[in-house]
Structure formats: structure tokens, C-alpha cells
Amino acid sequence: MAQDMTPDDWEAVWQAQQEAPARDHWSDRHRHMTQLGASLECDGAEVRGAMINNGPLLSINPKPFVYRAPSKLPPREWLYGHHLCRQYASATIAPGGVGKTTLTVTDALAMATGRTLIGLKPHCPLRVWLWNGEDPTVELERRMIAAMEFHGIGPEDVDGRLFIDSGRDMPIKIGQATPAGPMIAEPVVSALIEALRSRKIDVLIVDPFVSVHSMPENDNGAMDAAVKAFALIADRTGCAIDLVHHSRKLNGADADIDAARGGSAIAGAVRAARVLNVMNTETAEVFGISGDERRSYVRVDDAKANLAPASAARWFRLSGQALGNSTDDRPEDFVAVADSWTPPDTFDGITVADLLRVQNAIDQKALRENVQANEWAGYVIGPLLDLDPNDKTDKARIKRMIKTWISTGALKIERVQDGKGHDRPVIAVGEWAVED
Known part of the structure; x- marks a missing residue:
């Protein structure tokens, strides 16, 4: 065991540590100590998962920090x-x-x-x-x-x-x-x-x-x-x-x-x-x-x-x-x-002038945001932008446009009463677009 080692034994180990090459710093401490007749434990359990290495332990010497100008630091590669x-x-x-x-x-x-x-x-x-x-x-x-x-x-x-x-x-x-x-x-x-x-x-x-x-x-x-x-x-x-x-x-x-x-x-x-x-x-x-x-x-x-x-x-x-x-x-x-x-850009080719045309077309029309409604706003918006509201891809794009315009305030949701007195949400113009 470690307590049976002589001072000469420890001196030999210390000397080997000083002469160890830098590449051996990742070593199996458990194996080294076992070779010396010692038992290394951590919280009562043997250290596992360490590298098997027959070389000596490397000494541990903390290195003082030395400042250098940021411009002298090499960039990450x-x-x-x-x-x-x-x-x-x-x-x-x-x-x-x-x-x-x-x-x-x-x-x-x-x-x-x-x-x-x-x-x-x-x-x-x-x-x-x-x-x-x-x-x-x-x-x-x-x-x-x-x-x-x-x-x-x-x-x-x-x-x-x-x-x-x-x-x-x-x-x-x-x-x-x-x-x-x-x-x-x-x-x-x-x-x-x-x-x-x-x-x-x-x-x-x-x-x-x-x-x-x-x-x-x-x-x-x-x-x-x-x-x-x-x-x-x-x-x-x-x-x-x-x-x-x-x-x-x-x-x-x-x-x-x-x-x-x-x-x-x-x-x-x-x-x-x-x-x-x-x-x-x-x-x-x-x-x-x-x-x-x-x-x-x-x-x-x-x-x-x-x-x-x-x-x-x-x-x-x-x-x-x-x-x-x-x-x-x-x-x-x-x-x-x-x-x-690259995912398709919802507003690729769409201009402020196009938005203004949309706002004018739906203003005061009480059109719906719900794509299932007969009065869905997309049926009006699509033809204005050369999009087919019955085509799956174009339909999805029109839905994204309406959702984005509502989130940015160009359009808004208002609640009105229909002919039967039922309260329902409709799309209205929010902040009017202004062309440069």
C-alpha cells in the first residue's frame, strides 16, 4: 500500500512526473497508483473511465495568467x-x-x-x-x-x-x-x-x-x-x-x-x-x-x-x-x-403598393380571417397578387400574408354583428400603407 512506500520510492515517482512529456497529461491515475501499490478512491468508489496509460503521472503546476492585447489573440480556427x-x-x-x-x-x-x-x-x-x-x-x-x-x-x-x-x-x-x-x-x-x-x-x-x-x-x-x-x-x-x-x-x-x-x-x-x-x-x-x-x-x-x-x-x-x-x-x-x-419567402415580389391595393380591396367588406369561411379574405386578396386561393401552395402563402399583416398592424381584427345579430370577427384595415 501507499503507506508502505519509502521516501526513495516517492522521490522516484516525483522525478518521473517531472520528466513526463506533455502528451501524457491525460493518464490513468488509477492504474499508476495501483502499480505503486496504492489505492485511489473518490467518495468510496474507484475512479473509472480514465485512460489506460503506462506512462508516469505529470506534475500539476498552475500557470499564472499573463495579459496580452486582444489584437494579439489568435482568432478561433x-x-x-x-x-x-x-x-x-x-x-x-x-x-x-x-x-x-x-x-x-x-x-x-x-x-x-x-x-x-x-x-x-x-x-x-x-x-x-x-x-x-x-x-x-x-x-x-x-x-x-x-x-x-x-x-x-x-x-x-x-x-x-x-x-x-x-x-x-x-x-x-x-x-x-x-x-x-x-x-x-x-x-x-x-x-x-x-x-x-x-x-x-x-x-x-x-x-x-x-x-x-x-x-x-x-x-x-x-x-x-x-x-x-x-x-x-x-x-x-x-x-x-x-x-x-x-x-x-x-x-x-x-x-x-x-x-x-x-x-x-x-x-x-x-x-x-x-x-x-x-x-x-x-x-x-x-x-x-x-x-x-x-x-x-x-x-x-x-x-x-x-x-x-x-x-x-x-x-x-x-x-x-x-x-x-x-x-x-x-x-x-x-x-x-x-x-x-431555402424556405419560400412569403413576401417575395410583394410591394407596399400591393399592400395598399389589398387594403383598399378589403376595406369595409367584413371579410373573414378563417380560411374555412365563405367570406375568407384570401378569395379577394389572391387574384390581386396573381395567387390562386384554391391552390394549396398559394393558399398557404396567402394565409401567411394575412397573419403577418395582422401582426404588424397593417390589418386588424374587429368584431361586428352579422344579419342574424351574431357577433363575429372580421378583417379591417389597420394602419394604412404609404407609398414612397
């Missing part, structure tokens, strides 16, 4: 919008079947080419490694080549900057459950660091996160250690890492930062996170998109932005790309690809 930053691990969280892998394939292609493909701008052409733990290599090839065909990208545009591996051929397990508790595999961490450095990788995408460990997801200590192991890898290599993670079953609710499957430490340990959700029925109705098509539209939200302000939601649309690879006995493959999509 964002590589892909405000989602991926050098030396940090980020997360992409979504329910199954939403399009996580389709998105990450397009992300990888955008970064390797330096092009803005689905809304986020890469800092420059980057060297990207996409590791997928579920699909075979040939399926990853189908996905990537389909995305290249869809976006008009040739092999010369990614030459030497895009790396793809399947977990079926190159399994990676950064942590596993052991009889002593969850443990991080230091040799795997070291191998990843070496691979990223030797290939000069800027971005590593791990899809999905669950494929790189076999530890209990509900163990916060284990998940914290696993994510921080990737944070260490990012720090040591200067790359950015995106951990693609499933959400728990949501029963139709939208995913958010708290929806990540397993322990809350997964979301807590990353510095940026985004969530994906398919378009819900209410939003589809607003945009005039049919129920059959709405699942092809996916919203991307910043769920956690510790390093930058949360950006507005953006969308992408899932489309099918034919590969032209049919054979005598097999049809060609159609592969899902991600395409940037």
Missing part, C-alpha cells in the same frame, strides 16, 4: 461554418432515418472541395476523413459518388483531400467495458493521433459515435471520457472532429440538445452541436408541401454553440441521384443526396 473548429469535438444529433449520413457525406465533399454545397461555407479546401462504422466501403463509395454527380464535382476536385473508411474493414474502438469498469484504450488514441498527423487531416467525421466504443451509453462517466478522448485527439492534432450520434426515441417530438441518446455527458462534453429534424406537418402546411414530401425536408438547428452565437435554422432537401450502374439482371441504384433548400 473555424473550418466549417460555426460547427467545426480546430482542436474541438462537435456533435451531430438526430433520430434514425433523418439523413445524418447523407448530410455528413455532403459535408465531407463540401470541405474537401472548399465549396458551399448545403449552406455552410468551408474556410478553404480541407483534408477530410470520413469514417463510417455501419456501411461497407462500396456503399460509402455509392453515397460519395452520387453526391459528386449531383453537385457536379469531379475526382480532380477532391484528389488527395478526401479519405473514406468503413468500420467493417478498419474497426476503431476507443473505449470498452471491462470487469474493472469502462476504460479508454490509449493505444487506439495514439494510433488515431498518428494517423491524423501523418495524413495532415483537418476534419475527422465519426459516423456513428456508438460504433467507436462498447461502453454503456447511460454511464455519464464513460461517455464523458469517450468524448474527451476525442477532444484530446483534436487538441493534439489540430483537427476538428464531428461525432455523429443518435437521439433517443422521441415519439414524434423534435430532437434538441437534450435528446442525445445515453448520458447527458455526451452533449455536455462537446463544444458545438447541431440537431436534425424532418419537417413537421404544421411547417409543411405553412410552406404548402404535401404530407408525402415533407419527410424529404430536414431542418438543421444549432443546439449548442459554446464558441459562437446560435445561427438561424437552415434546411436541406433529400433528393435521389441515379448512378447509371444497371446490369442485365439489376436496375440502377438511386442514392439519397443532400441539396440546400
Whole structure:
């Protein structure tokens, strides 16, 4: 035990700590102390989830703060919008079947080419490694080549900057459950660091996160250690890492930062996170998109932005790309690809003069806001703006216009009595529009 160690034993340990290289600072204190015959405990329980490392402990020396002018501080090295930053691990969280892998394939292609493909701008052409733990290599090839065909990208545009591996051929397990508790595999961490450095990788995408460990997801200590192991890898290599993670079953609710499957430490340990959700029925109705098509539209939200302000939601649309690879006995493959999509602007092409025409047309007409009413104001407004109030998409747009004009005061709701003496709400002119 520790109390049986001699002063010479402690001096040897102290000297080893002073000589330890900086990269060993993330070490398994429990294992080191056990080797010395000591037992390290925390609140009566052995420390678990720490990295397995045979090196000595590093001494802890608090560093005095030294002020420097703000202009001398290096800016954060964002590589892909405000989602991926050098030396940090980020997360992409979504329910199954939403399009996580389709998105990450397009992300990888955008970064390797330096092009803005689905809304986020890469800092420059980057060297990207996409590791997928579920699909075979040939399926990853189908996905990537389909995305290249869809976006008009040739092999010369990614030459030497895009790396793809399947977990079926190159399994990676950064942590596993052991009889002593969850443990991080230091040799795997070291191998990843070496691979990223030797290939000069800027971005590593791990899809999905669950494929790189076999530890209990509900163990916060284990998940914290696993994510921080990737944070260490990012720090040591200067790359950015995106951990693609499933959400728990949501029963139709939208995913958010708290929806990540397993322990809350997964979301807590990353510095940026985004969530994906398919378009819900209410939003589809607003945009005039049919129920059959709405699942092809996916919203991307910043769920956690510790390093930058949360950006507005953006969308992408899932489309099918034919590969032209049919054979005598097999049809060609159609592969899902991600395409940037911007929701329609309700007031695109609508001017102040148009609003004034609408106000004049409905003034004193006692028209209704309710779209089910025979006297719905949209039947008057639509033809004035070249919109068909009986067309589903145009109808949804007219509804949005009326709602917006009421909220801004251009229109208002008044209550009047009908011919039968019943009180009912009608649309009236609020503040009249004034043309410049």
C-alpha cells in the first residue's frame, strides 16, 4: 500500500512526473497508483473511465495568467461554418432515418472541395476523413459518388483531400467495458493521433459515435471520457472532429440538445452541436408541401454553440441521384443526396403598393380571417397578387400574408354583428400603407 512506500520510492515517482512529456497529461491515475501499490478512491468508489496509460503521472503546476492585447489573440480556427473548429469535438444529433449520413457525406465533399454545397461555407479546401462504422466501403463509395454527380464535382476536385473508411474493414474502438469498469484504450488514441498527423487531416467525421466504443451509453462517466478522448485527439492534432450520434426515441417530438441518446455527458462534453429534424406537418402546411414530401425536408438547428452565437435554422432537401450502374439482371441504384433548400419567402415580389391595393380591396367588406369561411379574405386578396386561393401552395402563402399583416398592424381584427345579430370577427384595415 501507499503507506508502505519509502521516501526513495516517492522521490522516484516525483522525478518521473517531472520528466513526463506533455502528451501524457491525460493518464490513468488509477492504474499508476495501483502499480505503486496504492489505492485511489473518490467518495468510496474507484475512479473509472480514465485512460489506460503506462506512462508516469505529470506534475500539476498552475500557470499564472499573463495579459496580452486582444489584437494579439489568435482568432478561433473555424473550418466549417460555426460547427467545426480546430482542436474541438462537435456533435451531430438526430433520430434514425433523418439523413445524418447523407448530410455528413455532403459535408465531407463540401470541405474537401472548399465549396458551399448545403449552406455552410468551408474556410478553404480541407483534408477530410470520413469514417463510417455501419456501411461497407462500396456503399460509402455509392453515397460519395452520387453526391459528386449531383453537385457536379469531379475526382480532380477532391484528389488527395478526401479519405473514406468503413468500420467493417478498419474497426476503431476507443473505449470498452471491462470487469474493472469502462476504460479508454490509449493505444487506439495514439494510433488515431498518428494517423491524423501523418495524413495532415483537418476534419475527422465519426459516423456513428456508438460504433467507436462498447461502453454503456447511460454511464455519464464513460461517455464523458469517450468524448474527451476525442477532444484530446483534436487538441493534439489540430483537427476538428464531428461525432455523429443518435437521439433517443422521441415519439414524434423534435430532437434538441437534450435528446442525445445515453448520458447527458455526451452533449455536455462537446463544444458545438447541431440537431436534425424532418419537417413537421404544421411547417409543411405553412410552406404548402404535401404530407408525402415533407419527410424529404430536414431542418438543421444549432443546439449548442459554446464558441459562437446560435445561427438561424437552415434546411436541406433529400433528393435521389441515379448512378447509371444497371446490369442485365439489376436496375440502377438511386442514392439519397443532400441539396440546400431555402424556405419560400412569403413576401417575395410583394410591394407596399400591393399592400395598399389589398387594403383598399378589403376595406369595409367584413371579410373573414378563417380560411374555412365563405367570406375568407384570401378569395379577394389572391387574384390581386396573381395567387390562386384554391391552390394549396398559394393558399398557404396567402394565409401567411394575412397573419403577418395582422401582426404588424397593417390589418386588424374587429368584431361586428352579422344579419342574424351574431357577433363575429372580421378583417379591417389597420394602419394604412404609404407609398414612397
